[in-house]
Amino acid sequence: MRSHPIILAACAVLALAAPASAAARPSSPAGGATNRAGALAVAPSPPPGTASVTTSATPSSAADLSSGWKIQSSAVAGGSGATISRPDYATTGWLAISRPETLMAGLLENGRYPNIFFSDNLAKVPTDQFNANWWYRTQLTVHPRRDGRTVLIMNGVLGTADLWVNGTKVADRSQLQGAYSRFEYDITPYVRDGQNAIALDVAKNDPKTYLTDSLLDWNPPAPDRNTGLRFAPQLAQAGPVALRNVHVVQHNAANLGSSDLTVRADLRNDTDAEQKARLDATITRSGTRIAVSANTSVPAKSTRTVTLTPADHRALHLAHPAVWWPYQLGAQPLYHLTVSANAGGRVSDRTDEDFGIRTVTSYLTPVKPGTHTTHGGRQFVINGVPLVIRGGGWSPDMFMRYSPQNIRDQLAYVKNLGLNTLRFEGNLPPDDMFAQLDRAGILAMPGWQCCDRWEDPSSKWPDALKANAGVQATHVAQWLRDHPSVFTFYQGSDEAPDAVKEAIYLKAFAAADWPTPQVAAAEYKSSPQLGPSGSKEGPYNYVPPGYWWANGPETVDPRDPTFTNQGSAWAYGTETSAGNTVPTQDSLNRFLTPEEQKKIWDLSTTNGPGTGPDLFHVYPKFNSYTKTARMGQYNTPLWNRYGHWSDMASYQRIAQMGGYEVTRAQFEAYLGHSKDPANPSTGVIYWMLNKAWPSLHWNLYNYDLDQPGVYFGAQKAGEPVHVMYDYADGSIRVANLTNARQSGLTATARFIDLNGTVKATARQAVPALASQDVRTVLTPKVPAGISRTYFLELTLTRPGATVSRNVYWLSTKTDEVDWPKSLGQGSGAVFKSDGYADLTGLQSLPAANVKVSASTRRNGGEATTTVTIRNVGSKPVPAVFTRADVRRGTSDGRALGGDDQVLPIEWSDNAVTLWPGQSQTLTGRYRVADLRGAAPVVGITGWNLAGLTVPARG
Numbered sequence: 001m002r003s004h005p006i007i008l009a010a011c012a013v014l015a016l017a018a019p020a021s022a023a024a025r026p027s028s029p030a031g032g033a034t035n036r037a038g039a040l041a042v043a044p045s046p047p048p049g050t051a052s053v054t055t056s057a058t059p060s061s062a063a064d065l066s067s068g069w070k071i072q073s074s075a076v077a078g079g080s081g082a083t084i085s086r087p088d089y090a091t092t093g094w095l096a097i098s099r100p101e102t103l104m105a106g107l108l109e110n111g112r113y114p115n116i117f118f119s120d121n122l123a124k125v126p127t128d129q130f131n132a133n134w135w136y137r138t139q140l141t142v143h144p145r146r147d148g149r150t151v152l153i154m155n156g157v158l159g160t161a162d163l164w165v166n167g168t169k170v171a172d173r174s175q176l177q178g179a180y181s182r183f184e185y186d187i188t189p190y191v192r193d194g195q196n197a198i199a200l201d202v203a204k205n206d207p208k209t210y211l212t213d214s215l216l217d218w219n220p221p222a223p224d225r226n227t228g229l230r231f232a233p234q235l236a237q238a239g240p241v242a243l244r245n246v247h248v249v250q251h252n253a254a255n256l257g258s259s260d261l262t263v264r265a266d267l268r269n270d271t272d273a274e275q276k277a278r279l280d281a282t283i284t285r286s287g288t289r290i291a292v293s294a295n296t297s298v299p300a301k302s303t304r305t306v307t308l309t310p311a312d313h314r315a316l317h318l319a320h321p322a323v324w325w326p327y328q329l330g331a332q333p334l335y336h337l338t339v340s341a342n343a344g345g346r347v348s349d350r351t352d353e354d355f356g357i358r359t360v361t362s363y364l365t366p367v368k369p370g371t372h373t374t375h376g377g378r379q380f381v382i383n384g385v386p387l388v389i390r391g392g393g394w395s396p397d398m399f400m401r402y403s404p405q406n407i408r409d410q411l412a413y414v415k416n417l418g419l420n421t422l423r424f425e426g427n428l429p430p431d432d433m434f435a436q437l438d439r440a441g442i443l444a445m446p447g448w449q450c451c452d453r454w455e456d457p458s459s460k461w462p463d464a465l466k467a468n469a470g471v472q473a474t475h476v477a478q479w480l481r482d483h484p485s486v487f488t489f490y491q492g493s494d495e496a497p498d499a500v501k502e503a504i505y506l507k508a509f510a511a512a513d514w515p516t517p518q519v520a521a522a523e524y525k526s527s528p529q530l531g532p533s534g535s536k537e538g539p540y541n542y543v544p545p546g547y548w549w550a551n552g553p554e555t556v557d558p559r560d561p562t563f564t565n566q567g568s569a570w571a572y573g574t575e576t577s578a579g580n581t582v583p584t585q586d587s588l589n590r591f592l593t594p595e596e597q598k599k600i601w602d603l604s605t606t607n608g609p610g611t612g613p614d615l616f617h618v619y620p621k622f623n624s625y626t627k628t629a630r631m632g633q634y635n636t637p638l639w640n641r642y643g644h645w646s647d648m649a650s651y652q653r654i655a656q657m658g659g660y661e662v663t664r665a666q667f668e669a670y671l672g673h674s675k676d677p678a679n680p681s682t683g684v685i686y687w688m689l690n691k692a693w694p695s696l697h698w699n700l701y702n703y704d705l706d707q708p709g710v711y712f713g714a715q716k717a718g719e720p721v722h723v724m725y726d727y728a729d730g731s732i733r734v735a736n737l738t739n740a741r742q743s744g745l746t747a748t749a750r751f752i753d754l755n756g757t758v759k760a761t762a763r764q765a766v767p768a769l770a771s772q773d774v775r776t777v778l779t780p781k782v783p784a785g786i787s788r789t790y791f792l793e794l795t796l797t798r799p800g801a802t803v804s805r806n807v808y809w810l811s812t813k814t815d816e817v818d819w820p821k822s823l824g825q826g827s828g829a830v831f832k833s834d835g836y837a838d839l840t841g842l843q844s845l846p847a848a849n850v851k852v853s854a855s856t857r858r859n860g861g862e863a864t865t866t867v868t869i870r871n872v873g874s875k876p877v878p879a880v881f882t883r884a885d886v887r888r889g890t891s892d893g894r895a896l897g898g899d900d901q902v903l904p905i906e907w908s909d910n911a912v913t914l915w916p917g918q919s920q921t922l923t924g925r926y927r928v929a930d931l932r933g934a935a936p937v938v939g940i941t942g943w944n945l946a947g948l949t950v951p952a953r954g
Contacts, residue, residue, distance in 0.1 A: 327441030356484025378534030391421025392689025418718020447490025756876020789841025889937030
């Protein structure tokens with residue numbers, strides 16, 4: 001989509017190459033977006049004799065310096081920057097890395113510390129090696145443009161760095177720091193025609209000192225504290241006039257029937273004479289092509305902003321524009337903007353980017369009698385449609401490694417789950433991920449992170465740090481503003497910014513023409529200008545399903561105006577979940593020894609919060625309020641609700657069903673309460689979506705893309721048209737998350753005894769449901785005489801088709817939460833004495849009898865395995881929580897054994913419960929390559945099933 005430097009060389013006389021490497025790739029700065037920039041901001045003066053510097057975003061004529069890098073500890077390399085940055089310096093013994101990355105990523109790439117995530121190998125990495133500074137160095141060929149300038153663009157440093165070019169110090173570490181800083185250094189005086197060298201002397205990252213990235217309490221810190229280069233530096237050349245801050249401002253009609261587009265660009269003249277220039281802008285999409293231009297003059301050594309408006313260029317008024325929507329509500333059309341600056345009869349600079357036309361607004365829901373919050377909850381509206389935000393918190397890889405294919409796989413999971421949003425609490429990924437979100441129609445909720453230097457009050461920020469905050473805010477606002485997936489920005493996380501910090505942020509965002517709502521904090525706090533956030537956080541550990549559905553005054557602590565760790569489904573929950581996630585046995589085997597696995601289910605973990613052995617992969621040094629270094633907080637309710645286990649196999653079936661149950665309830669409750677008149681639930685971010693390493697805590701799927709029970713519970717709740725059970729009042733509700741009106745539906749509820757007897761059936765026609773509507777359609781009573789543990793089967797049908805099917809395992813003895821003791825506790829729910837639901841009847845279910853058939857169809861590089869499961873038992877015994885896994889197998893239908901599970905995979909449904917005479921067909925899509933040449937087979941497991949394997953031939 002963006003101009004390749006080799007093409008640009010024809011007009012810009014720029015050619016870059018690392019020795020013996022492929023041609024430089026198209027620009028993808030820390031952004032990586034081409035010229036997602038803003039007005040020039042003057043950075044602090046560089047040291048005497050160094051290059052001039054500005055901050056801005058990158059033109060598309062910039063080339064990523066993404067290859068040819070090497071690293072070495074200064075304790076080994078010795079020497080000075082003046083020597084190391086010379087082209088003739090010998091890098092014998094240095095470690096080659098495939099791209100700019102953190103030190104740990106580079107060491108791992110070079111074979112150091114194999115199996116880093118297995119057992120406690122991570123803890124064995126010596127950290128003192130990172131106390132010394134490390135060198136990053138690359139050598140490249142440059143052919144400078146004679147009529148222009150050569151600029152080196154630094155896209156943030158994790159830690160601090162001195163920058164050297166060809167023996168000259170270009171930047172000092174007092175300036176060159178910050179995860180999202182962007183500095184341009186004019187290195188024209190130092191660049192040679194031919195071989196050139198760039199070297200960075202990088203000091204250790206410290207999130208408590210610098211405005212940088214960290215992974216907070218999500219997992220143990222990386223041994224190097226993520227020191228190094230997160231994003232590739234870039235080299236750019238332009239003629240007499242350079243382009244910066246090119247972007248589109250859109251003014252859309254309320255009905256989206258038209259859009260007025262304004263193109264803005266800064267033209268920078270770095271010469272000593274006035275330059276006459278022409279700005280050409282072209283907007284294209286499919287059959288649409290809009291071309292506009294304007295002439296201007298730019299005084300010497302200055303920048304002039306050119307604005308092309310519909311008032312002067314009628315073509316910039318679009319009738320019936322192609323509108324970008326979240327994927328469940330419509331298509332994701334993107335327009336492409338190309339802008340060039342022409343001076344002296346030739347192209348002087350060029351840039352391009354994609355953008356989407358959409359309108360985002362937000363408001364605080366009305367405060368009425370009975371409203372729990374002081375100001376209401378934060379409601380977001382996309383293109384005039386209020387929708388329930390349903391997403392997960394994003395974590396990058398622990399060592400900040402990035403793979404576009406891995407991101408594609410994870411975003412496919414997000415859509416498979418039926419989620420619509422990812423929250424980025426700091427740790428903003430490369431631009432490629434935001435571009436993928438744009439194309440996928442998944443919303444992005446970025447913001448600054450908590451718990452480190454970012455959230456110190458401004459009184460603890462020296463002036464230099466305040467200036468750095470302004471640089472980073474400017475870059476981030478310029479980078480993200482035209483990504484249609486980005487629907488908001490949170491200027492605070494646990495804390496709202498104070499007046500000084502808020503002014504820094506808002507000034508930068510206003511200068512960037514930021515188009516979407518900004519929010520003060522992820523907690524229910526306010527800032528002077530942005531006002532109340534309408535958002536709340538927590539809890540972070542086990543709560544029973546009914547906790548999410550409870551909505552009365554007992555769920556609110558009036559003593560806490562921030563409503564922190566009051567997680568029932570009202571208002572906007574920016575981070576919350578029921579805590580631990582127990583991976584499947586396949587996944588556990590990939591990163592834990594058998595002895596370590598025993599600690600997960602050890603019977604000592606059933607004696608209440610804090611009990612059980614310490615577990616490295618739950619990280620003992622988490623904040624104490626989460627109490628998750630041991631499994632007691634999670635396992636004790638499972639033990640009391642589901643009954644006892646004696647080994648990993650018996651624990652696994654309880655943990656997987658228990659995870660499914662509470663995660664489904666969390667997402668369903670936030671849907672089910674979305675129309676509550678006094679306390680509508682407007683959104684929830686599951687904490688978290690993924691993790692930076694293999695984990696037992698806070699994730700819907702594991703690092704290896706394993707899908708535990710929580711995954712399929714969330715997926716069930718995310719069905720496009722969905723029938724659900726309200727644990728609080730026993731009602732049955734139906735939600736329509738599609739963009740189309742749903743009619744002709746019928747909801748049926750069946751109460752089924754443990755012995756298979758249908759004790760009661762209720763059926764009701766469902767009124768037509770508008771898009772995003774939720775209705776209560778039934779309120780059946782639990783029939784007398786039903787078993788203490790029983791099932792509720794819900795189906796939503798229209799003639800000839802089942803639209804939604806949802807099975808619950810319930811008890812006539814309900815969970816009883818001690819609300820006064822639970823509120824404000826991140827460790828989750830405190831139960832009243834003997835206050836656990838009784839699901840132990842599940843333990844007495846006889847073995848079920850199922851018949852399974854499977855087949856596989858291949859289409860190019862993709863395979864789809866279809867699995868039909870039939871309960872063929874002669875007795876009324878359900879096949880409970882029956883799961884299918886595609887495995888690598890032999891031609892005669894046997895699994896290979898060992899690590900033979902095929903991942904990633906997108907299942908249409910899984911973990912299903914069937915009674916005799918019922919069947920369900922599941923489909924799983926995956927890459928043919930992930931079979932690794934083996935034949936596909938399907939493994940079937942379940943609560944009361946002996947495992948079996950069937951062939952899945954084509």
